[in-house]
Every structure is written in structure tokens, then in C-alpha cells.
Amino acid sequence: MKDLRSYEKKRDFLVCVDSDGCAMDTMDIKHFRAFGPCMVAEWDLGEWSEEILARWNDINLYTMTRGINRFKGLAMALSEISEKYRKIEDISDLVEWVEAAPELSNSALEEKLLEKPESRSLRGALAWSREVNRRVSELPEEEIRPFPLAREALRFAHKGADVAIVSSANLEAVLEEWEKHGLLEHTDIVLAQNSGTKAACIKALLDKGYGKTHVVMCGDAPGDCAAAEKCGVYFYPILVGHEEESWREFIDTAFGKLLDGSYKDGYSEEKIKQFKSNLEK
Numbered sequence: 001m002k003d004l005r006s007y008e009k010k011r012d013f014l015v016c017v018d019s020d021g022c023a024m025d026t027m028d029i030k031h032f033r034a035f036g037p038c039m040v041a042e043w044d045l046g047e048w049s050e051e052i053l054a055r056w057n058d059i060n061l062y063t064m065t066r067g068i069n070r071f072k073g074l075a076m077a078l079s080e081i082s083e084k085y086r087k088i089e090d091i092s093d094l095v096e097w098v099e100a101a102p103e104l105s106n107s108a109l110e111e112k113l114l115e116k117p118e119s120r121s122l123r124g125a126l127a128w129s130r131e132v133n134r135r136v137s138e139l140p141e142e143e144i145r146p147f148p149l150a151r152e153a154l155r156f157a158h159k160g161a162d163v164a165i166v167s168s169a170n171l172e173a174v175l176e177e178w179e180k181h182g183l184l185e186h187t188d189i190v191l192a193q194n195s196g197t198k199a200a201c202i203k204a205l206l207d208k209g210y211g212k213t214h215v216v217m218c219g220d221a222p223g224d225c226a227a228a229e230k231c232g233v234y235f236y237p238i239l240v241g242h243e244e245e246s247w248r249e250f251i252d253t254a255f256g257k258l259l260d261g262s263y264k265d266g267y268s269e270e271k272i273k274q275f276k277s278n279l280e281k
């Protein structure tokens with residue numbers, strides 16, 4: 001699989017696809033069994049675990065911050081915990097890092113820790129993220145699977161467009177999951193957490209020569225929509241709770257509209273409105 005430096009466009013059209021919660025049915029299980037519980041354990045928050053885990057799930061799954069980068073979600077949750085339950089040591093270090101860093105990943109955090117090795121929040125965030133990755137890798141294989149029709153939609157799209165994974169998830173996890181379920185063969189490049197923000201990834205792909213009206217970002221979270229809007233490309237939502245129907249419509253309607261130039265004729269606005277209405281319920 002090529003990286004951005006060596007990547008070259010093959011077709012005139014590009015379909016960007018998020019992983020967790022979009023192509024892969026992994027959002028709930030990863031947050032229920034890894035992200036939230038690991039935070040509670042790392043910062044010894046068991047006394048308030050029920051309330052804290054419920055709030056973690058609100059931030060990451062059920063509100064307009066769904067799909068937020070793991071470190072941004074952590075900084076948000078810990079800031080609230082520091083105010084409501086007990087003081088989180090050096091929380092300002094983590095907040096400042098997530099607000100300023102051009103890349104939010106384990107490797108970027110390791111570099112930051114070289115500057116501030118004594119910071120409890122930064123050290124905790126790295127230990128938490130590593131433990132999350134470990135627990136995710138140990139989740140039952142039969143419970144990590146793509147949404148119905150996601151594989152078929154990618155295969156269909158790949159006949160007429162280049163396909164890029166654009167995800168804020170851990171690179172190794174994305175590669176393993178997509179390879180195992182036969183999705184990776186229908187992609188041309190994998191851009192994950194270590195590649196920068198989704199908007200930066202889409203921008204880098206546009207620099208390869210795609211016209212903005214020839215690119216669509218498929219995603220399930222507001223961050224996917226915002227990245228598409230920032231880069232001036234189309235957004236196609238995979239609606240939470242209606243994933244199979246969304247992928248069916250992509251095959252039957254959306255991809256054809258991208259190719260024939262009619263995606264802009266009210267369809268784009270209709271899909272964004274539908275996406276926001278579905279998530280704000």
C-alpha cells in the first residue's frame with residue numbers, strides 16, 4: 001500500500017471512506033470495552049465509573065462530537081472530570097497539545113513527551129492510548145466486521161474511482177481489519193491517525209490532481225462532514241442506525257450522481273441535512 005509521497009491518481013474520481021462506524025461496525029464495541037474503561041483505569045476513576053462512561057459514550061458516539069480524534073475526546077472528557085469529580089494532574093498539558101499539534105497520534109505524543117517527560121496527563125494519555133490499542137487487538141474476531149454492503153459498495157466504487165481510507169483510527173488496526181474482511185483490496189491508499197487530520201489528508205489527495213467535484217468523503221461523524229466541507233468536496237453520510245440502507249443508496253444512487261455530475265443538484269444538501277437530523281435526535 002502506497003503512502004502519500006508515492007501515491008499517484010489512476011482515475012478521475014476519488015471516494016474517501018472513513019473506517020470505524022462507517023465501513024466497519026466497530027465504534028460501539030471499541031468504546032464500550034476499550035476507550036472508556038481504559039480511561040477509568042488509567043486515572044483511577046472507578047468511584048464515578050458509571051457516570052463517566054456514560055459521558056464518554058455521549059462524547060464519542062451519540063452527539064455531534066461523534067468520531068472525534070481519540071486524544072481530543074480524552075482531553076474533553078478529562079477536562080470535565082477535573083471540574084466535576086476530581087482534579088486531573090497537568091490536564092492543561094494535554095489540552096494544549098491537542099489544540100496545537102499538527103498530528104495527534106502515539107508517535108507524535110511520544111515526541112511531545114521528550115519535551116515534557118514529567119507531565120502526568122501526557123504520560124497517562126500515551127499509556128491509555130497504548131492500552132486501548134492492546135484491548136482493541138484482543139476483541140473477539142467475530143465481533144469486528146464490516147457493515148452489510150460496505151464491502152460491496154467499495155468493490156463497486158473501485159471500478160470507476162480511486163478509493164482512499166481516510167480515518168482517525170490507529171493505522172495497524174485499520175490495516176488488520178480491512179485486510180481480514182476483504183476490504184483492503186478495493187482501496188488504493190490508507191491514511192489513518194498517523195497521517196494527520198482528515199481535512200489534511202483530503203487536501204493532500206486533492207493535490208494529486210483530482211477536481212473537487214470529483215471527490216466524495218463517506219463518513220458517519222460530524223468530523224467527516226466538516227473535513228469534506230473544509231476541502232470543498234462532497235460528503236456522503238453513512239447514517240448511524242441505518243448503515244446498510246446508506247451503503248445501498250451509495251451503490252444505487254450516490255456514486256452515479258458523483259460520476260455524472262448531478263451530485264451538486266440538491267442531492268449534496270439533502271444528504272447533509274439528513275445526516276445532521278439523524279445524529280441530533
